Amino acid sequence: MRPAPDRPRRPNVVIILADDLGYSDIGSYGGEINTPNLDALAARGVRMSQFYNTARCAPSRASLLTGLHPHQTGIGVLVNDDGPGGYPGRLNDRCVTIAEVLGGAGYSTYMCGKWHVTGERDRPDDSWPTRRGFDHFFGTIDGAANYWNPVTLTRDETPVAERELPEDFFYTDAISDAAAEFITAHDGEDPFFMYVAYTAPHWPLHAREEDIEAYRGRYDGGWDELRRQRHDRLKSEGIVKEHWPLSERDPDVPAWDEVDQKEWQARRMEVYAAQVEVMDAGIGRIIATLEDQEVGEDTIVLFLSDNGGCAEGMRPGYLDEAPSRLASMLPYTRDGERVFRGNVPEVMPGPESTYASYGRGWANLSNTPFREYKHWVHEGGIATPLIASWPAGLTAPGVVRERPHQLPDIMATILEVTGATYPRERGGHPVHALEGISMLATWRGEADGPERPLFWEHEGNAALRHGRWKLVRKYPGLWELYDIETDRTERHDLASVRPDMVDRLADAYQEWADRCGVIPRDRILALAER
Numbered sequence: 001m002r003p004a005p006d007r008p009r010r011p012n013v014v015i016i017l018a019d020d021l022g023y024s025d026i027g028s029y030g031g032e033i034n035t036p037n038l039d040a041l042a043a044r045g046v047r048m049s050q051f052y053n054t055a056r057c058a059p060s061r062a063s064l065l066t067g068l069h070p071h072q073t074g075i076g077v078l079v080n081d082d083g084p085g086g087y088p089g090r091l092n093d094r095c096v097t098i099a100e101v102l103g104g105a106g107y108s109t110y111m112c113g114k115w116h117v118t119g120e121r122d123r124p125d126d127s128w129p130t131r132r133g134f135d136h137f138f139g140t141i142d143g144a145a146n147y148w149n150p151v152t153l154t155r156d157e158t159p160v161a162e163r164e165l166p167e168d169f170f171y172t173d174a175i176s177d178a179a180a181e182f183i184t185a186h187d188g189e190d191p192f193f194m195y196v197a198y199t200a201p202h203w204p205l206h207a208r209e210e211d212i213e214a215y216r217g218r219y220d221g222g223w224d225e226l227r228r229q230r231h232d233r234l235k236s237e238g239i240v241k242e243h244w245p246l247s248e249r250d251p252d253v254p255a256w257d258e259v260d261q262k263e264w265q266a267r268r269m270e271v272y273a274a275q276v277e278v279m280d281a282g283i284g285r286i287i288a289t290l291e292d293q294e295v296g297e298d299t300i301v302l303f304l305s306d307n308g309g310c311a312e313g314m315r316p317g318y319l320d321e322a323p324s325r326l327a328s329m330l331p332y333t334r335d336g337e338r339v340f341r342g343n344v345p346e347v348m349p350g351p352e353s354t355y356a357s358y359g360r361g362w363a364n365l366s367n368t369p370f371r372e373y374k375h376w377v378h379e380g381g382i383a384t385p386l387i388a389s390w391p392a393g394l395t396a397p398g399v400v401r402e403r404p405h406q407l408p409d410i411m412a413t414i415l416e417v418t419g420a421t422y423p424r425e426r427g428g429h430p431v432h433a434l435e436g437i438s439m440l441a442t443w444r445g446e447a448d449g450p451e452r453p454l455f456w457e458h459e460g461n462a463a464l465r466h467g468r469w470k471l472v473r474k475y476p477g478l479w480e481l482y483d484i485e486t487d488r489t490e491r492h493d494l495a496s497v498r499p500d501m502v503d504r505l506a507d508a509y510q511e512w513a514d515r516c517g518v519i520p521r522d523r524i525l526a527l528a529e530r
Contacts, residue, residue, distance in 0.1 A: 022309030022366020045389030067411025099133030176282025222256025309366030316342025408436030460521030
């Protein structure tokens with residue numbers, strides 16, 4: 001697989017995306033979950049302390065893949081078609097994916113895992129992975145999935161039937177194994193690009209009992225003490241500043257000492273932690289396969305999450321009795337057992353017969369030390385760990401870089417390190433100009449000069465960060481203003497103290513929103529009501 005001596009060496013690129021993983025869940029970002037492979041990746045690479053996603057799964061994927069803001073790609077909220085006047089909910093013809101760009105530059109392109117950037121889940125359309133630049137695909141077109149029997153499981157463009165699944169099938173392992181197989185089967189001197197998009201640890205809380213058992217008792221002390229411990233480790237690692245205080249516990253979350261049903265609550269986090277560890281083990285197999293194929297030195301590996309920890313709940317009930325249900329929620333297990341959806345202490349999560357989430361208290365832990373969650377653009381919703389490893393190109397292992405970046409910068413970085421050219425058009429249609437900038441100088445400690453503004457919008461929740469200032473709001477509320485340099489945990493709103501700054505940043509935000517096609521939330525809600 002190594003290039004011929006007379007050919008320039010271009011690195012392979014592997015992007016690994018976790019689903020609903022919080023900022024402080026993995027070990028190298030302060031967590032107590034066992035993630036030795038990601039920690040080893042961080043030890044020989046770069047950790048970014050201020051990298052940002054877009055607060056929700058589908059928009060983050062669209063932004064990561066295209067180097068644009070999600071609204072420009074057609075996926076401003078999720079993969080629902082809002083009809084005339086709204087977002088189409090699928091990748092449009094005004095964007096190109098990393099796979100399309102690198103494929104045009106001679107790379108082989110592979111993907112395994114969750115796609116979730118089209119509303120057409122049952123038959124191929126122009127926004128399926130195999131029609132957006134990927135030579136081969138194994139994974140799910142839809143969002144959430146039963147880990148033992150995921151719907152929309154597809155190989156290239158052919159559905160994978162339930163009868164084809166081995167008895168011990170588990171989706172996280174299948175994603176990891178497919179990635180390793182793609183690397184092993186890659187043939188020729190040209191490099192490859194691979195996108196590995198796990199569903200872990202997104203709900204449902206599904207894990208094998210032996211994996212859950214490894215965390216028995218680990219969470220009995222509760223979220224209050226664990227938040228303090230994570231915060232201390234984050235400070236000691238230099239990932240957060242000593243003077244940034246831990247955000248207050250979510251006011252809707254009780255103190256652990258006042259929690260009823262502690263055994264059930266601890267079990268929820270035990271299953272979540274098991275999901276993360278199984279993903280980490282799979283990442284270890286992918287890294288080992290790179291080494292076995294003697295391409296580890298020449299491969300850039302990125303790891304990050306699509307949004308912050310998820311505080312979503314679920315209405316309880318058996319799925320076969322529900323008047324309506326998400327298409328991803330199968331009412332019976334592979335063995336024919338009824339599936340109970342929801343979070344009630346009488347049903348311990350983990351088995352395939354359950355479909356539960358871990359709740360607000362544990363999401364508050366996952367996002368330590370920040371406020372808020374997936375959906376919102378306060379730091380808890382958008383801050384993600386990002387690990388970058390490239391032994392041949394990054395020569396200061398184990399460093400933490402503080403300069404802020406966000407998802408569109410991934411495409412720009414890959415263009416710089418591979419020498420690929422961003423096109424002016426796709427299929428005869430002009431494409432939007434690239435929104436990101438390369439992170440390579442930041443990774444190497446060479447970036448200087450003023451920071452450029454960063455922008456977010458999701459479901460009317462909006463933010464702008466420029467230098468030390470962050471303007472942010474929860475729809476339909478008022479703008480808040482924070483000095484991120486002294487208060488990244490967003491405890492002290494300065495909007496009433498600096499109305500001039502609020503006005504200036506709000507004007508800049510609106511200029512960006514108009515340019516990038518952000519549709520006002522009120523209009524989207526009106527379309528939904530129709």
